[in-house]
Amino acid sequence: MHNIHNDFSKNLQNEVLQAIATGNTLTIRAGGSKDFYGRKLTASNVISIAEHQGIISYEPTELVIKARAGTSLKIIQQALAENKQMLAFEPPAYNEKATLGGTLAGNFSGPRRAYSGAARDYVLGSTILNGKAELLTFGGQVMKNVAGYDVSRLMTGALGTLGVIMDASIKVVPMPEADITFMQTISLDEALTRLHQYSRLPLPISASCFYQDKLYIRLSGAERAIDKAGKTIGGDQLNNAHDFWRSITDQTHTFFQSELTLWRLSLASNTAAVFPEENTLYEWGGALRWLKSDASQATIRSDSHLINGHCTLFRSTGSRNQVFQTLPAPLLKLHLRLKHAFDPYGIFNIGRMYPDF
Amino acid sequence: MSQNSTKSVNRQQLRKLLLQILPSESILVQEEDLRPYECDGLSAYRQVPLIVALPDTSGQVQNILRLCNKINLPVVVRGAGTGLSGGALPHEHGLLLSLAKLKNIISIDEKLRTACVQPGVRNLAISQAVDHLGLFYAPDPSSQIACTIGGNVAENSGGVHCLKYGLTVHNIQQIKIISIEGELMTIGGDGLDCPGYDLLALMTGSEGMLGVIIEITVKLLPKPDCTQTLLAAFNDISKAGNAVANIISAGIIPAGLELMDKLAIQAAEDFVHAGYPTNAAAILLCELDGSEIEVATHADAVRGLLNNSGATEVLTAQNAQQSLTFWKGRKAAFPAVGRISPDYYCMDGTIPRKSLARVLQAIADMSQQYGLAIANVFHAGDGNLHPLILYDANIPGEQARAEEFGAKILELCIEVGGTITGEHGVGMEKLDQMCVQFKTKELIQFHAVKAAFDVKALLNPGKAVPTLHRCAEFGAMHIHHGKLPHPELERF
Numbered sequence A: 001m002h003n004i005h006n007d008f009s010k011n012l013q014n015e016v017l018q019a020i021a022t023g024n025t026l027t028i029r030a031g032g033s034k035d036f037y038g039r040k041l042t043a044s045n046v047i048s049i050a051e052h053q054g055i056i057s058y059e060p061t062e063l064v065i066k067a068r069a070g071t072s073l074k075i076i077q078q079a080l081a082e083n084k085q086m087l088a089f090e091p092p093a094y095n096e097k098a099t100l101g102g103t104l105a106g107n108f109s110g111p112r113r114a115y116s117g118a119a120r121d122y123v124l125g126s127t128i129l130n131g132k133a134e135l136l137t138f139g140g141q142v143m144k145n146v147a148g149y150d151v152s153r154l155m156t157g158a159l160g161t162l163g164v165i166m167d168a169s170i171k172v173v174p175m176p177e178a179d180i181t182f183m184q185t186i187s188l189d190e191a192l193t194r195l196h197q198y199s200r201l202p203l204p205i206s207a208s209c210f211y212q213d214k215l216y217i218r219l220s221g222a223e224r225a226i227d228k229a230g231k232t233i234g235g236d237q238l239n240n241a242h243d244f245w246r247s248i249t250d251q252t253h254t255f256f257q258s259e260l261t262l263w264r265l266s267l268a269s270n271t272a273a274v275f276p277e278e279n280t281l282y283e284w285g286g287a288l289r290w291l292k293s294d295a296s297q298a299t300i301r302s303d304s305h306l307i308n309g310h311c312t313l314f315r316s317t318g319s320r321n322q323v324f325q326t327l328p329a330p331l332l333k334l335h336l337r338l339k340h341a342f343d344p345y346g347i348f349n350i351g352r353m354y355p356d357f
Numbered sequence B: 001m002s003q004n005s006t007k008s009v010n011r012q013q014l015r016k017l018l019l020q021i022l023p024s025e026s027i028l029v030q031e032e033d034l035r036p037y038e039c040d041g042l043s044a045y046r047q048v049p050l051i052v053a054l055p056d057t058s059g060q061v062q063n064i065l066r067l068c069n070k071i072n073l074p075v076v077v078r079g080a081g082t083g084l085s086g087g088a089l090p091h092e093h094g095l096l097l098s099l100a101k102l103k104n105i106i107s108i109d110e111k112l113r114t115a116c117v118q119p120g121v122r123n124l125a126i127s128q129a130v131d132h133l134g135l136f137y138a139p140d141p142s143s144q145i146a147c148t149i150g151g152n153v154a155e156n157s158g159g160v161h162c163l164k165y166g167l168t169v170h171n172i173q174q175i176k177i178i179s180i181e182g183e184l185m186t187i188g189g190d191g192l193d194c195p196g197y198d199l200l201a202l203m204t205g206s207e208g209m210l211g212v213i214i215e216i217t218v219k220l221l222p223k224p225d226c227t228q229t230l231l232a233a234f235n236d237i238s239k240a241g242n243a244v245a246n247i248i249s250a251g252i253i254p255a256g257l258e259l260m261d262k263l264a265i266q267a268a269e270d271f272v273h274a275g276y277p278t279n280a281a282a283i284l285l286c287e288l289d290g291s292e293i294e295v296a297t298h299a300d301a302v303r304g305l306l307n308n309s310g311a312t313e314v315l316t317a318q319n320a321q322q323s324l325t326f327w328k329g330r331k332a333a334f335p336a337v338g339r340i341s342p343d344y345y346c347m348d349g350t351i352p353r354k355s356l357a358r359v360l361q362a363i364a365d366m367s368q369q370y371g372l373a374i375a376n377v378f379h380a381g382d383g384n385l386h387p388l389i390l391y392d393a394n395i396p397g398e399q400a401r402a403e404e405f406g407a408k409i410l411e412l413c414i415e416v417g418g419t420i421t422g423e424h425g426v427g428m429e430k431l432d433q434m435c436v437q438f439k440t441k442e443l444i445q446f447h448a449v450k451a452a453f454d455v456k457a458l459l460n461p462g463k464a465v466p467t468l469h470r471c472a473e474f475g476a477m478h479i480h481h482g483k484l485p486h487p488e489l490e491r492f
Helices: A009-022 A075-082 A100-105 A151-155 A188-199 A223-232 A243-251 A329-342 B013-017 B031-037 B059-071 B124-133 B149-155 B200-204 B237-249 B262-272 B292-308 B318-332 B333-340 B353-370 B398-415 B431-437 B440-453 B468-477
Strands: A025-030 A045-048 A055-059 A066-069 A123-129 A133-141 A166-171 A178-185 A206-209 A214-221 A261-266 A280-283 A288-293 A310-315 B050-053 B076-077 B093-099 B105-109 B114-117 B170-179 B184-188 B212-219 B227-236 B256-261 B283-292 B311-315 B341-347 B372-376 B389-392
Touching: A009 A025, A009 A045, A009 A123, A009 A166, A025 A223, A055 A075, A066 A075, A066 A100, A075 A100, A123 A151, A133 A151, A151 B200, A151 B440, A178 A223, A178 A243, A188 A206, A188 A214, A188 A280, A206 A243, A214 A223, A214 A243, A223 B292, A288 A329, A329 B184, A329 B440, B013 B050, B013 B059, B031 B050, B031 B093, B059 B076, B059 B093, B059 B170, B059 B212, B076 B440, B105 B124, B124 B149, B149 B212, B149 B311, B170 B200, B227 B237, B227 B292, B227 B318, B237 B256, B237 B283, B237 B292, B237 B353, B256 B262, B256 B318, B262 B283, B262 B318, B262 B333, B262 B372, B283 B292, B283 B318, B292 B311, B318 B333, B333 B341, B333 B372, B333 B389, B341 B398, B353 B372, B353 B398, B389 B398, B398 B431, B431 B468, B440 B468
Parallel strands: A025 A045, B050 B093, B076 B093
Antiparallel strands: A055 A066, A066 A166, A123 A133, A123 A166, A178 A214, A206 A214, A206 A280, A261 A288, A261 A310, A280 A288, B105 B114, B114 B212, B170 B184, B170 B212, B227 B283, B227 B311, B256 B283, B256 B372, B341 B389, B372 B389
């Protein structure tokens, strides 16, 4: 439909062909709002997706939006809001240049993730540019599709190491009729206990956060339904709730204003607290924990802290040599083989995820 | 893809090798013992396997795979054998690995709302095991009484409730797999995400091509407080199709939204007496769930939308019993159609909702053209069609005609921007249509993914992704709009 003039597929394809011919490596970049994330890059050139933008199609009754990777999240969210729809995974925008491509490449998902699913859960299909400079289309625009391997979801969270996400079709959801946030002043233990109790009940919870003796719970849905659920949960109603959740999502909350290294811990939600409470912010019913700390890698990554979970060095002014949790040998071998299957010449985002590829 | 498999091992030699891993009663070699494994739910395709192995520990599975890898023996994994695309069709020179004995629920974590189960656990058994905790496992394929969770993961199964609760891929948290090389890997974890690539998504729906799933941790959901079922009758199927779009665009996502056409209504009514209006051209079943207030609010809105969309009658189930009765007809629709026709062929395309009316009309026209009746029963909310083509395999040529008709339906699904399979998988059945849905370079990419996991192509060879050779041959027979598909390939 519109925005045809913003289709840079051919140019991008040529850039990859050139990289193959010259032996150059490429860093994939759109808005650059997540340059801080992942290991530091050593690529010879940047392949810019920023101009490859525009909503390709959006039909509210189909609950699907298809947009090019360089499209800003803001534009997508505006288009959806005009039709009382939204991205269900509440993606963060660390600055206003955040794009759909970057969001998907990192599988970035906000507070709603624990209750409605992550970015990867809403990806229906995508066009990718692989390391052989081929434009490939996988999945589609329908909710149910099991033809072929799920390459679109594999690309989501692969940090561009398997290729460039060129465009994607995303399932969208109706905006809830209303939201209400309650705040309770309680201890961490009590907060985790309550969150687990609530999660066993069919309550319309859409976000949760604990920080400095305050438990915040957002309810979303039909107005009368959330009023009733609010009576079960109780607490003081938070007035500036929208701004509060934005500040958690986009990390503008005072907790995140720090020179200390920011760690992201993804764990079983009932894992006991092991780090100083004042330096930890909890989300996702306890399954996501942000930690500010100047402790060493070894201390933070100690196995006893991460039973069947993992830890990411999210933001740091120091060394970004080891960012993601080390993979067991058989899984690493599989990652290397998959990397080779998509990017046989080793062109894209080398080392952004792991030093080995 | 199985050219590299050897025929050098005969049944008795293989039995000897397997006896080092399994007790003799877990190895089947006699013709009459092998016969029950010759097909899955798609009985049109049959093949007796060379041998059947029935391990009851993951260690045995690991050793069997190591053996197969060593002697280059193809392996086909099977759960309950309820699949509808021939995905578990045995390989003539291969081992059929049945995981039916791995049927323990390993643990249930009430706090984390998860259940860790072996692959042979039946889908419904999971919800039954956690019912007393007020929890359930959401994906509910219509074969849920019999089908196993391992097969559900391999096929990314859906069901009536996936409109609201998602497919298998949205409802699992961790799996353990064994590669063809015998390596055990844990994919996923206790957190909501894991480091590295999303192999959980890649494995889900991979149809036994990439690895053998030996343990699954599923997510459980709290049972909704309240459920309400509405039944609307229409005198025109396209009005029913439009009603679906109207409900969704009003911002309501029902737990289930199912459509049945006249033939399906009549067959179901004759079979289970669900109280369906048999003079209707179509009925819509709409299930709403959630809190009592939410359900009441949405039920009012949906009733209004159905009436405005031209429903001739809207019934609201007055109690749980009546709701069950409404659903009984839908759930029994396939066997009900089985009663009125000697054979039927079930298709599984998905289309954008906006194309419902057009596609249903085209299917009706083709039904005339092929001289084969069709019954439509489907997940209208997510555009997943299940046209049932009625035929009689004893009438020469009818099965071939039914298959051709089915293929045309799938190609129509692709044409309107949909897909050839929403939840049943490609298996053996839809290989040719994969050549239509994907271009050569995408198929090459799929083969590269396969090779990353299974370089010798021993796992489920010849399924799910067609060889380029096959597509070239199919393309030669099948020229669409005068365009030769895969023009870059040699023709044989």
